[in-house]
Structure formats: structure tokens, C-alpha cells
Amino acid sequence: MGRKQYKNKIFIAVLILLAALILIVLGVKFIGTSRLETVYMNTSWADFYENIEALCSESDIVAVVEITGVNGQYESGVLMTNFNARLITPIYGPGENENVVIVQTGGIQGNQKFEIRDDPLMEIGDTYLIFGRKNDLGTITILGGPQGRFVYENGKVTTLFDGLPKLRDVDGAVNFLAPALQFKNVDISEIIEKVKNYYESSGRL
Numbered sequence: 001m002g003r004k005q006y007k008n009k010i011f012i013a014v015l016i017l018l019a020a021l022i023l024i025v026l027g028v029k030f031i032g033t034s035r036l037e038t039v040y041m042n043t044s045w046a047d048f049y050e051n052i053e054a055l056c057s058e059s060d061i062v063a064v065v066e067i068t069g070v071n072g073q074y075e076s077g078v079l080m081t082n083f084n085a086r087l088i089t090p091i092y093g094p095g096e097n098e099n100v101v102i103v104q105t106g107g108i109q110g111n112q113k114f115e116i117r118d119d120p121l122m123e124i125g126d127t128y129l130i131f132g133r134k135n136d137l138g139t140i141t142i143l144g145g146p147q148g149r150f151v152y153e154n155g156k157v158t159t160l161f162d163g164l165p166k167l168r169d170v171d172g173a174v175n176f177l178a179p180a181l182q183f184k185n186v187d188i189s190e191i192i193e194k195v196k197n198y199y200e201s202s203g204r205l
Contacts, residue, residue: 036112040115043145049144052191055181059132061092061093062195063089063092064091065100065130066127067083067128080103081103083103083104085102100132101138102142128150146160157187162182
């Protein structure tokens with residue numbers, strides 16, 4: 001065997017070994033993520049919002065947002081997560097393409113995910129219609145947890161309970177007390193009109 005052929009074989013063997021190591025690392029990472037244990041927390045929401053007007057009255061921001069990243073976690077009696085979000089469709093408050101930080105109860109520590117049963121953690125790439133209040137630190141808290149967050153897809157808005165299958169049992173029944181305000185594939189334009197009508201009539205727009 002010539003020296004050139006020998007070097008080529010060594011080179012190919014090294015490439016195969018590197019590829020195998022990369023696959024092993026990725027596989028371990030995937031397995032670790034898929035085995036994430038969910039630890040549920042319970043809460044009682046302080047406020048109950050019966051209609052759009054009730055949500056608007058306490059909101060500093062109403063918008064369709066896209067979750068773009070995790071801004072960090074901290075302890076405040078319970079684990080909290082800050083999510084970066086970009087405004088896709090601003091309805092009240094900041095303008096289009098502005099970025100905000102939304103704080104949500106729960107987070108990931110080690111191989112455990114902590115979340116409230118009826119207010120599951122947001123994920124990067126998710127899009128929602130939110131009704132939110134500004135905090136002293138400049139972050140946004142969604143009003144009433146699942147009451148102020150709605151699934152947004154293809155211009156349609158759906159209540160979190162209907163839009164997230166994980167909140168339903170095997171029979172399709174809602175596992176929790178459904179909010180009074182419910183949307184199912186409602187065109188976003190209808191909600192925008194109601195929100196703007198509220199703020200115009202209240203002198204806040």
C-alpha cells in the first residue's frame with residue numbers, strides 16, 4: 001500500500017470517527033430533552049376576565065407576538081422565565097417589530113420543566129395574541145395567565161384551551177375551568193376592532 005493511500009484511509013477513518021462522535025452528542029442531547037420531566041404547579045388566578053373590555057381595561061399592551069428566545073430565569077418564590085418576544089401585529093401599546101420581554105411563571109431546571117397546568121410554558125416560535133400589563137422592571141405579565149393569552153395562527157385567534165391539545169385529556173375534554181372569554185378560529189380583525197373601539201371610547205387611544 002502506498003503512503004498516499006495510507007494517508008487517505010487514515011483521513012477517512014478520522015472523518016468517520018468525528019461524524020460518529022457528533023451523532024452521539026446530538027443523540028444524547030435529544031434524549032435528554034425528550035426525557036424532560038414536567039412538574040406541575042397549581043395556582044388560583046386573582047382576576048377573572050369575562051370579556052374583551054375587562055382585559056383591555058387593565059392592559060398596557062395588546063398585540064400579536066412571536067416568542068423569539070429565552071431572556072433568562074430567576075427565583076421569585078417560584079421559578080420564573082423571561083421570554084423575548086417580537087410584536088407582529090401591535091393593537092395597543094408598542095409599535096410593530098418592537099421587542100418586549102414577557103415574564104411567565106415556570107421554567108426548566110436540569111431535566112425538569114416546571115409549569116402551571118393551565119398556563120403551559122411558551123416556546124420559541126410560538127405566536128400569541130396577548131393582553132399584558134407592564135411591570136416595574138419593564139417586563140410584561142400576561143393578564144390572568146391563560147385568560148390573556150390566545151393561540152394565533154393564519155390570522156385566526158383561538159382560546160388557549162382549544163388551541164393547545166396538551167390541555168385536553170384523551171377524550172378531548174378540557175382539563176381545567178375554561179375561561180369566560182372564548183374564541184375559536186376568530187378572525188383577528190374582529191378582535192382588533194373591539195379592542196380599538198374600547199380604547200377610543202375610553203379616551204385611551
